[in-house]
Amino acid sequence: MARVALIPVLLWVVATLSFFLLRAVPGGPFDRERAPASREVEAALKARYHWDEPLWRQYGRYLGNVMHGDLGPSLKYRNHSVNDLLGQTVPVSLALGGMAFGVAIGLGIPLGVLAALKRGGWADYAAAGLTLVGVCVPVFVLGPLLVLVLGLWLEWFPVALWGSWQNAVLPTLTLGLYFAARVARWMREGMIEVLRSSHVQTARAKGLSETAVILRHVVPVALVPVISYTGPMLADLLTGSFVVENVFQIPGTGAFFINSFFSRDYTMMMGMVLFYSLLLQVLNLFSDLLLRWVDPRVGS
Amino acid sequence: MNTLSSSPGRLALRRFLRNRTAVSSVVFLLLATVVSVFGPWVMAIDPNQGSESPFVSPGALHWMGTDIHGRDLFSRVLVGTRISLLVGAVGAGVSVLIGVTWGLVSGWRGGRTDAWMMRFVDVLYALPTVVWVMLTLTLFETRCVGWLSERWPASIPAFRLAAMMVSLGSVSWLTMARIVRAQVLSLRERPFILAAQSIGVPPVRLMLRHFLPNLAGVVIVYLTLTVPAVVLYESFLSFLGLGVRPPQASLGTLIADGASQLNSVRVRWWLLVFPAGLMTLMLAALNGVGEGLRSAFEPRDGNGD
Numbered sequence: 357m358a359r360v361a362l363i364p365v366l367l368w369v370v371a372t373l374s375f376f377l378l379r380a381v382p383g384g385p386f387d388r389e390r391a392p393a394s395r396e397v398e399a400a401l402k403a404r405y406h407w408d409e410p411l412w413r414q415y416g417r418y419l420g421n422v423m424h425g426d427l428g429p430s431l432k433y434r435n436h437s438v439n440d441l442l443g444q445t446v447p448v449s450l451a452l453g454g455m456a457f458g459v460a461i462g463l464g465i466p467l468g469v470l471a472a473l474k475r476g477g478w479a480d481y482a483a484a485g486l487t488l489v490g491v492c493v494p495v496f497v498l499g500p501l502l503v504l505v506l507g508l509w510l511e512w513f514p515v516a517l518w519g520s521w522q523n524a525v526l527p528t529l530t531l532g533l534y535f536a537a538r539v540a541r542w543m544r545e546g547m548i549e550v551l552r553s554s555h556v557q558t559a560r561a562k563g564l565s566e567t568a569v570i571l572r573h574v575v576p577v578a579l580v581p582v583i584s585y586t587g588p589m590l591a592d593l594l595t596g597s598f599v600v601e602n603v604f605q606i607p608g609t610g611a612f613f614i615n616s617f618f619s620r621d622y623t624m625m626m627g628m629v630l631f632y633s634l635l636l637q638v639l640n641l642f643s644d645l646l647l648r649w650v651d652p653r654v655g656s
Numbered sequence: 657m658n659t660l661s662s663s664p665g666r667l668a669l670r671r672f673l674r675n676r677t678a679v680s681s682v683v684f685l686l687l688a689t690v691v692s693v694f695g696p697w698v699m700a701i702d703p704n705q706g707s708e709s710p711f712v713s714p715g716a717l718h719w720m721g722t723d724i725h726g727r728d729l730f731s732r733v734l735v736g737t738r739i740s741l742l743v744g745a746v747g748a749g750v751s752v753l754i755g756v757t758w759g760l761v762s763g764w765r766g767g768r769t770d771a772w773m774m775r776f777v778d779v780l781y782a783l784p785t786v787v788w789v790m791l792t793l794t795l796f797e798t799r800c801v802g803w804l805s806e807r808w809p810a811s812i813p814a815f816r817l818a819a820m821m822v823s824l825g826s827v828s829w830l831t832m833a834r835i836v837r838a839q840v841l842s843l844r845e846r847p848f849i850l851a852a853q854s855i856g857v858p859p860v861r862l863m864l865r866h867f868l869p870n871l872a873g874v875v876i877v878y879l880t881l882t883v884p885a886v887v888l889y890e891s892f893l894s895f896l897g898l899g900v901r902p903p904q905a906s907l908g909t910l911i912a913d914g915a916s917q918l919n920s921v922r923v924r925w926w927l928l929v930f931p932a933g934l935m936t937l938m939l940a941a942l943n944g945v946g947e948g949l950r951s952a953f954e955p956r957d958g959n960g961d
Contacts, residue, residue, distance in 0.1 A: 617898060
């Protein structure tokens with residue numbers, strides 16, 4: 357459980373690093389192209405965002421606010437706080453990520469199982485092909501290509517925006533296929549490994565049906581490597597969602613995050629970095645807990 | 657069997673040359689490198705030179721058609737490939753430099769140093785790396801580019817590229833450090849190292865002469881797997897507009913340009929299909945080489961038994 361205690365420390369490191377990287381260096385969002393009309397306005401703006409205080413006070417204030425869950429005002433969307441914007445965009449991104457994860461698991465695990473059970477069969481070839489696609493066709497290539505083929509040439513699905521289920525098909529596929537490929541590969545390798553082990557032989561020897569052997573004695577064990585990879589996979593899922601939201605113009609967190617880089621919206625950037633770090637920690641923790649539950653040997 | 661000339665390296669090379677996928681990947685990559693380095697120079701077409709004929713479909717004059725500014729897509733794809741390969745190679749080089757040094761020192765010093773250095777790697781693993789790359793690039797963009805544009809504006813693209821290579825390299829070394837450390841830990845107890853130590857070989861010489869040659873295998877294998885990862889990162893950033901900036905081109909910006917021309921009125925497929933296809937082929941070849949090297953150096957993994 358040292359992992360749980362480590363999360364606040366990590367977040368503190370992230371908050372400190374991003375604060376000093378972005379804020380400490382001279383030159384701020386009010387300096388150049390966005391110079392306010394007059395000195396008074398500038399002073400008022402700076403006072404409003406507490407930019408006139410010494411740096412260590414600003415840092416203390418920021419940390420204090422973050423600890424209360426307040427990420428501060430957005431510098432670009434003047435009437436919104438970062439919390440507001442996160443509140444609006446996170447559900448969209450989570451829905452997208454969740455569906456893509458569903459595709460990855462729902463397609464990857466059965467495919468990996470079938471591929472391992474009949475090596476050289478159609479499922480094995482399908483899994484190998486999917487893996488090849490997953491390795492060689494990154495999300496930012498697959499997305500536009502799916503738009504071109506399924507959206508524009510065949511006109512099966514709408515190519516942008518967010519709302520009805522038809523809108524979700526292409527983004528979910530784009531994000532999900534890549535991970536389905538990786539899940540299928542791990543599942544296949546895990547299954548092949550487990551099928552060779554002696555407890556499977558015992559299970560067969562005592563006369564269990566093949567289905568029972570596979571479902572009760574092989575699949576649960578083969579799931580272990582898949583689960584231990586879900587942590588890193590979820591991190592990649594986050595990065596992938598930046599691209600997917602960009603390609604399909606989905607109003608999710610990733611799109612706002614990328615925009616905050618172009619508009620130099622520092623508080624937004626810091627808030628997003630913190631949010632992503634926290635999300636990553638929590639997801640990693642979940643995958644660890646799940647791993648322990650499936651495989652009690654881990655961590656004992 | 658001729659066991660006399662069968663050093664581990666030579667055996668690995670022989671296994672590698674027998675791997676058809678790996679060899680054709682190498683051939684493809686060499687070809688892509690040569691064509692992308694010398695092609696624009698031979699063709700004598702300026703990839704940034706606009707013309708009066710935008711959106712020409714692929715044909716005899718423009719092999720891959722032209723883009724929105726009437727620029728020849730083929731020459732732009734060549735230049736973009738060159739930049740992507742360059743960033744991949746240098747970025748992976750930076751990551752090897754950091755990773756090998758870190759792993760060597762950590763594994764060699766052992767004890768508390770090792771514990772702290774590896775704890776540091778664990779912490780970095782837990783952070784969203786791409787986000788950090790974006791942060792450092794923005795920092796470079798806001799601080800250094802303004803400073804440079806007053807003094808030496810012509811150098812901005814080169815510095816921007818360098819910043820990207822360094823920042824990508826500086827987040828990709830973690831796994832390398834772990835692998836090298838594990839290898840060093842196992843080497844440290846081997847008789848030849850103990851023997852070298854006992855006759856008083858100084859530490860630096862010990863590292864260079866006795867450790868590094870024995871690390872070469874794992875380092876080469878992992879290096880070749882890092883190159884496609886860095887190429888991918890670079891294109892990802894450029895696709896989002898955070899990496900290579902116009903008028904310079906990388907495969908990422910070309911794919912982004914192609915994607916932005918997708919609309920239901922007129923489909924200009926060539927703008928997307930050519931750069932995307934090349935990206936796919938390159939990633940396939942880079943991974944093919946990496947996997948080939950891995951199964952050549954670690955035959956257990958390669959043949960399944």
